[in-house]
Amino acid sequence: MKENAMIFEDKINNWDEVTDVVVIGSGFAGLSAAIEAYEAGASVIVLEKMKASGGNSIISDGGIAAPGTNLQKKYGINDSADMMYKDMLKAGLCLNVPELVRVLVDNAKDTFKWSIDYLGVEYLDRVDIFGGHSVPRCYTAKNVSGSTIIKKQIEKMNEFNMKVRFKSCSKNLIYSSDEIICGVVVRDDYDYKNPEKGRDINVKANKGVILASGGFGSDVAFRKAQDPRLIEKIDTTNKPFATAEVIKQAINAGAAPIQLSHIQLGPWASPDEKGYGDGPQFSEYIVFQYGVIINPVTGCRFVNELSDRKTLSDKLLSIGHPCIGLADVKAVENSGWNIDRCIKKKVVRKYDTLEELASFYKIPFKKIEETLKEFNKSFEEGADKSFGKPLIENAAPIVNPPYYGIRLWPKVHFTMGGIRINTDAQVIDLEGNIIKGLYAAGEVTGGVHGASRLGSCSITDCLVFGRIAGKNAANISTK
Amino acid sequence: MKENAMIFEDKINNWDEVTDVVVIGSGFAGLSAAIEAYEAGASVIVLEKMKASGGNSIISDGGIAAPGTNLQKKYGINDSADMMYKDMLKAGLCLNVPELVRVLVDNAKDTFKWSIDYLGVEYLDRVDIFGGHSVPRCYTAKNVSGSTIIKKQIEKMNEFNMKVRFKSCSKNLIYSSDEIICGVVVRDDYDYKNPEKGRDINVKANKGVILASGGFGSDVAFRKAQDPRLIEKIDTTNKPFATAEVIKQAINAGAAPIQLSHIQLGPWASPDEKGYGDGPQFSEYIVFQYGVIINPVTGCRFVNELSDRKTLSDKLLSIGHPCIGLADVKAVENSGWNIDRCIKKKVVRKYDTLEELASFYKIPFKKIEETLKEFNKSFEEGADKSFGKPLIENAAPIVNPPYYGIRLWPKVHFTMGGIRINTDAQVIDLEGNIIKGLYAAGEVTGGVHGASRLGSCSITDCLVFGRIAGKNAANISTK
Numbered sequence: 013m014k015e016n017a018m019i020f021e022d023k024i025n026n027w028d029e030v031t032d033v034v035v036i037g038s039g040f041a042g043l044s045a046a047i048e049a050y051e052a053g054a055s056v057i058v059l060e061k062m063k064a065s066g067g068n069s070i071i072s073d074g075g076i077a078a079p080g081t082n083l084q085k086k087y088g089i090n091d092s093a094d095m096m097y098k099d100m101l102k103a104g105l106c107l108n109v110p111e112l113v114r115v116l117v118d119n120a121k122d123t124f125k126w127s128i129d130y131l132g133v134e135y136l137d138r139v140d141i142f143g144g145h146s147v148p149r150c151y152t153a154k155n156v157s158g159s160t161i162i163k164k165q166i167e168k169m170n171e172f173n174m175k176v177r178f179k180s181c182s183k184n185l186i187y188s189s190d191e192i193i194c195g196v197v198v199r200d201d202y203d204y205k206n207p208e209k210g211r212d213i214n215v216k217a218n219k220g221v222i223l224a225s226g227g228f229g230s231d232v233a234f235r236k237a238q239d240p241r242l243i244e245k246i247d248t249t250n251k252p253f254a255t256a257e258v259i260k261q262a263i264n265a266g267a268a269p270i271q272l273s274h275i276q277l278g279p280w281a282s283p284d285e286k287g288y289g290d291g292p293q294f295s296e297y298i299v300f301q302y303g304v305i306i307n308p309v310t311g312c313r314f315v316n317e318l319s320d321r322k323t324l325s326d327k328l329l330s331i332g333h334p335c336i337g338l339a340d341v342k343a344v345e346n347s348g349w350n351i352d353r354c355i356k357k358k359v360v361r362k363y364d365t366l367e368e369l370a371s372f373y374k375i376p377f378k379k380i381e382e383t384l385k386e387f388n389k390s391f392e393e394g395a396d397k398s399f400g401k402p403l404i405e406n407a408a409p410i411v412n413p414p415y416y417g418i419r420l421w422p423k424v425h426f427t428m429g430g431i432r433i434n435t436d437a438q439v440i441d442l443e444g445n446i447i448k449g450l451y452a453a454g455e456v457t458g459g460v461h462g463a464s465r466l467g468s469c470s471i472t473d474c475l476v477f478g479r480i481a482g483k484n485a486a487n488i489s490t491k
Numbered sequence: 492m493k494e495n496a497m498i499f500e501d502k503i504n505n506w507d508e509v510t511d512v513v514v515i516g517s518g519f520a521g522l523s524a525a526i527e528a529y530e531a532g533a534s535v536i537v538l539e540k541m542k543a544s545g546g547n548s549i550i551s552d553g554g555i556a557a558p559g560t561n562l563q564k565k566y567g568i569n570d571s572a573d574m575m576y577k578d579m580l581k582a583g584l585c586l587n588v589p590e591l592v593r594v595l596v597d598n599a600k601d602t603f604k605w606s607i608d609y610l611g612v613e614y615l616d617r618v619d620i621f622g623g624h625s626v627p628r629c630y631t632a633k634n635v636s637g638s639t640i641i642k643k644q645i646e647k648m649n650e651f652n653m654k655v656r657f658k659s660c661s662k663n664l665i666y667s668s669d670e671i672i673c674g675v676v677v678r679d680d681y682d683y684k685n686p687e688k689g690r691d692i693n694v695k696a697n698k699g700v701i702l703a704s705g706g707f708g709s710d711v712a713f714r715k716a717q718d719p720r721l722i723e724k725i726d727t728t729n730k731p732f733a734t735a736e737v738i739k740q741a742i743n744a745g746a747a748p749i750q751l752s753h754i755q756l757g758p759w760a761s762p763d764e765k766g767y768g769d770g771p772q773f774s775e776y777i778v779f780q781y782g783v784i785i786n787p788v789t790g791c792r793f794v795n796e797l798s799d800r801k802t803l804s805d806k807l808l809s810i811g812h813p814c815i816g817l818a819d820v821k822a823v824e825n826s827g828w829n830i831d832r833c834i835k836k837k838v839v840r841k842y843d844t845l846e847e848l849a850s851f852y853k854i855p856f857k858k859i860e861e862t863l864k865e866f867n868k869s870f871e872e873g874a875d876k877s878f879g880k881p882l883i884e885n886a887a888p889i890v891n892p893p894y895y896g897i898r899l900w901p902k903v904h905f906t907m908g909g910i911r912i913n914t915d916a917q918v919i920d921l922e923g924n925i926i927k928g929l930y931a932a933g934e935v936t937g938g939v940h941g942a943s944r945l946g947s948c949s950i951t952d953c954l955v956f957g958r959i960a961g962k963n964a965a966n967i968s969t970k
Contacts, residue, residue, distance in 0.1 A: 016921065016922065106719075106720055107720070107752065109719050237749055237923065238750060239586055240585075240587065240589060256921075260921045260922070264921065269748060269751075270751070272751070272752075273586065273750040273751075273752060326584070429752070432716060442735075442739045442742060442743070443495065443739070
């Protein structure tokens with residue numbers, strides 16, 4: 013059988029198992045879907061290719077966005093679904109599918125509440141604002157980790173005696189003779205480092221199959237075909253198993269792929285550590301706000317350091333090699349952040365003089381001296397005349413040793429594109445028709461975030477559309 | 492049989508016709524492919540769904556780009572393949588597939604020469620520069636029309652006793668049992684306004700099928716799925732039959748679609764005429780260079796009018812309604828262009844006073860007066876402080892009546908995304924493997940132009956990759 017190909021039921025010799033709903037993936041979206049499908053009376057099998065639940069969701073920082081919440085009221089923040097809608101479309105450069113954004117913002121508040129009242133997730137008593145949101149509307153799960161939410165979802169599954177089936181990888185979607193998705197060929201005892209291992213079993217889904225397999229940030233071949241800049245040496249903040257096999261299975265089954273080439277990079281990442289790491293705390297909250305980014309070859313700045321993620325990442329990639337984020341001790345103090353961890357890890361480096369820092373990063377000293385002089389004039393002149401960086405309230409000239417440096421090189425963070433769905437989380441084919449029996453939610457889908465996703469909107473996306481997919485898979489007749 | 496679905500040879504009862512190579516489409520790419528396949532010894536059938544040859548190519552302005560030509564030497568222009576490579580990647584925001592751009596620029600000069608020496612195309616004795624090219628490298632076919640090139644290609648076909656088969660629309664690609672593309676189901680006597688008409692015939696292609704069916708600029712449903720802004724009320728410069736059915740057939744046959752959401756809009760277009768029209772002569776060569784663009788609701792400018800196509804189009808779309816391009820008589824005179832045709836067509840309107848113009852377009856008069864005053868100060872101050880528009884050499888304050896206005900609203904012009912190919916014009920599947928027997932060239936493919944195509948690079952693309960596809964379909968064994 014061809015890898016990732018769609019197949020017809022008449023090629024299936026026997027069904028090894030039968031259930032109502034099969035969910036592929038056990039991250040935020042998949043578990044939300046499974047819980048709702050169960051609550052709607054369906055029997056459910058959740059497939060997880062790895063040895064543990066949670067997929068890429070467990071390494072998220074657990075931030076979820078919602079407008080009009082009680083927590084916002086408590087802190088006197090005026091917000092609405094309409095405001096969040098506008099923010100998402102602005103960030104997405106209006107490439108977002110408007111009706112999907114509408115569903116997300118209209119359901120965000122209730123879904124956030126559901127995560128508290130129904131799942132029992134606890135959040136920190138604060139409301140944060142991240143770049144691109146017009147007001148604070150981001151809530152952070154305790155322990156600042158997505159695993160806090162996943163854990164509660166798993167507890168709910170346990171209550172229902174549902175289990176995530178580990179080492180179970182989807183291989184092919186199965187069509188019935190009347191062109192309804194009716195099952196999945198599953199590689200049982202799957203090992204993603206040794207895909208030949210295990211055996212194939214056929215699982216019948218009487219009501220529907222839900223794709224909740226996440227994005228493809230770690231799939232170098234697939235992402236590079238869509239954005240040729242994203243070659244192997246571009247690292248990712250994702251887990252290594254964030255690959256495209258289920259997206260390919262869906263496309264081969266007729267699903268329309270949309271906006272696959274819109275892939276978000278994190279410009280705050282350092283090549284001196286793996287994954288998301290600790291460096292972003294220094295680069296995003298100190299360098300971008302108070303410091304400068306220097307091209308080590310020229311010793312010059314090249315961008316407004318407070319530009320959006322996409323602008324910064326594109327600039328760095330076009331320069332072609334890591335650049336140096338620089339700040340002084342006063343910036344670190346004014347920011348209020350402790351960066352000991354970054355320094356201990358040698359991701360951020362500390363130097364008593366600018367000469368030493370320049371020498372370490374091989375930056376021409378005269379040049380970097382001129383660059384800082386020029387930048388520091390901004391504070392007299394009231395504006396950064398070179399790159400128009402806004403001067404934030406307690407920013408100051410960079411003149412106070414010690415100096416801190418970090419190497420910056422973008423990492424693939426999120427894949428905005430994916431499988432096309434409608435507002436019922438049903439998968440849509442190339443002709444614009446519904447593929448009966450097939451649903452999708454979360455990062456595997458495309459169109460919700462357009463050209464660029466706002467921070468903390470992914471968990472909202474996964475919970476809102478995961479729940480919709482679960483309910484509908486259990487309730488919508490495929491006949 | 493499902494529309495646009497891929498099918499297997501074993502479902503085919505009989506082959507109505509057998510040939511070596513089937514070419515789908517009779518524009519620049521398709522005819523180049525057919526001629527080369529014939530020259531390589533293959534028998535060829537060219538399918539054209541319309542009643543005449545040339546597809547969308549015949550309404551192109553016949554401009555082709557190539558570096559290092561004799562015509563450049565004659566005019567003392569220094570150029571190289573490397574310079575053109577850099578220009579294309581810069582315009583494409585480096586989303587271009589580098590190796591495809593390399594093939595294009597390395598073959599452009601010889602292919603341009605081939606069009607003269609072999610096809611007999613005559614070009615105007617001039618070399619032009621269009622936005623984004625770093626030197627003049629664009630040659631324009633006589634009559635300033637793509638039909639000049641198509642006519643010569645058809646003459647060559649006639650020499651070889653080859654005919655384009657009209658009203659013949661590809662419906663399904665056919666796979667052999669060993670997974671080689673081996674033929675096409677063709678709707679014979681096809682009528683695109685009445686697709687039920689005609690009958691299906693099966694054409695076997697012993698050596699290969701070449702997709703050269705063009706872009707999908709007129710396919711509202713398909714383009715809107717990729718870029719939700721491009722709804723029906725956004726017109727296109729394309730012919731109405733520039734639709735996606737062959738792209739869908741290819742995807743359904745396993746071909747990887749890439750960068751489909753990168754769709755180029757022309758910001759120089761007017762909603763007061765159909766298609767490309769005459770207005771762009773005024774807007775692109777007079778308004779953008781000498782004049783201003785005004786939001787009629789506010790009476791204000793909102794952009795540097797000499798921004799690239801993508802920036803201008805995105806700004807207009809985000810404003811959400813047509814805006815007014817404005818210039819005075821001095822700008823028209825200084826430009827050297829005759830705009831009588833635009834005025835006669837009422838696409839451009841002429842007013843003796845600014846009040847009259849403001850009144851016609853419902854622009855608050857006080858506001859537009861202030862806006863022009865502000866803009867005119869640029870000439871004293873030596874810079875457009877509001878939007879940074881470069882002041883070109885013979886530009887002047889806008890103070891001389893009569894005043895000219897045009898309504899501007901972007902039109903879909905070119906689809907950069909499409910089917911993935913390798914440098915041999917072979918179609919690549921989602922796993923990165925070659926689909927044996929399947930080739931593609933021209934606008935149906937994706938990746939050559941990245942995020943944005945430079946003017947006059949499309950004909951080069953079509954001829955270069957059309958020729959490669961034709962040669963390889965005839966020569967590469969599918970066994």
